[in-house]
Every structure is written in structure tokens, then in C-alpha cells.
Amino acid sequence: MITIRAARTTQDLEECLRIREEVFVGEQDVPLDMERDTLDSQALHFIALADGQPVGTARVVLRDGGASAKIGRVAVRQSNRGFGIGKRLIAAIEETPDLGQVRNFLLDAQSHAQQFYARLGYEAYGEEFMDAGIPHRHMKKRNGRSVAFD
Numbered sequence: 001m002i003t004i005r006a007a008r009t010t011q012d013l014e015e016c017l018r019i020r021e022e023v024f025v026g027e028q029d030v031p032l033d034m035e036r037d038t039l040d041s042q043a044l045h046f047i048a049l050a051d052g053q054p055v056g057t058a059r060v061v062l063r064d065g066g067a068s069a070k071i072g073r074v075a076v077r078q079s080n081r082g083f084g085i086g087k088r089l090i091a092a093i094e095e096t097p098d099l100g101q102v103r104n105f106l107l108d109a110q111s112h113a114q115q116f117y118a119r120l121g122y123e124a125y126g127e128e129f130m131d132a133g134i135p136h137r138h139m140k141k142r143n144g145r146s147v148a149f150d
């Protein structure tokens, strides 16, 4: 059974950071001192559990005075990919009550994952750029729950 919820405890947060380290540092060679940053202390972190075991994570940071929510550090353990966990992590973020009034969800997709986000309604904009040695595209999606006008 898959459960997605906000990371509430220190132990939850440690599990999120462990998954990120395994995926971004271990698999993708991102330096640990880039992988963890000062935004972690203000972010809302999410954890995905499969039968109670931590298998995925993502974080959200508010931007533009709360008008946008920037999704990042989306990671699912390698052996758990392809079962809809990443999709459910993004859906859980988009449905979070506290994010109901943000106008846009933003993210910087690794280019290889652009189609994963496109399937979920995200549109790419701007040129491809490099971050931590990995090609990325900016992507965004309008929050269907927001009643705010542009």
C-alpha cells in the first residue's frame, strides 16, 4: 500500500534526506553540499511510504510572497520506480490544503524527466540550462484550485 504524507517528525525528515542522498548523490553524482541547502529548513517535505517503508520524497518552497509553490528534490528509490509513486507525490502536493491559494506550481525538471511532468500537466518554458552538471528545463502548472487572478 502506498501512502503519501507531509514529513512531520525529525525521523521523517531524516528519511527524506536519506532517499535524496541515495538518488541524487549516489546515482546522479550531485555533491552532497549542493544537494542539501538552506531551503530545506523552510520547505514543506513530503514522504512516500510503500507498506510503511520510505521510498520517495519531494519538497515544496513558497515563492513570490506565496503566489507560487516551487516543487523540488522529487526522488523515488530506484527499485520502486514505475509504480506510480512519483505521480502520487506530485498529486499530493497539488492537493495540499495549505497550497490551495498558490497560483502556480513551478519546478526545474531534469530534462530526462520532462515527459514525466508533462504527463501531469506541467509546461516547459525558457531554454535548457545546467544545474549540478545536469540539464534542466523550467516547468509550470496553473493551480486549478486557486481563485486568484493574474
Ligand SMILES: CC(C)(COP(=O)(O)OP(=O)(O)OC[C@H]1O[C@@H](n2cnc3c(N)ncnc32)[C@H](O)[C@@H]1OP(=O)(O)O)[C@@H](O)C(=O)NCCC(=O)NCCS
Residues within 6 Å of the ligand: 023, 073, 074, 075, 076, 077, 080, 081, 082, 083, 084, 085, 086, 087, 088, 108, 109, 110, 112, 113, 114, 115, 116, 119
Ligand atoms: C522521475 C521519478 C521521480 C519518477 O518517479 P516514478 O515513481 O518512477 O514515476 P511514476 O511511476 O509515478 O510515473 C508516472 C508516469 O510518468 C511516466 N514516467 C516516469 N518516469 C518517466 C521518465 N523519466 N520519462 C518519461 N516518462 C516517465 C511513467 O511511465 C508513468 O506514465 P503513466 O502515468 O502513463 O503510466 C523517478 O524516476 C526518479 O526518482 N528519478 C531519479 C531522480 C530524478 O531524476 N528526479 C527528478 C528530478 S527533476
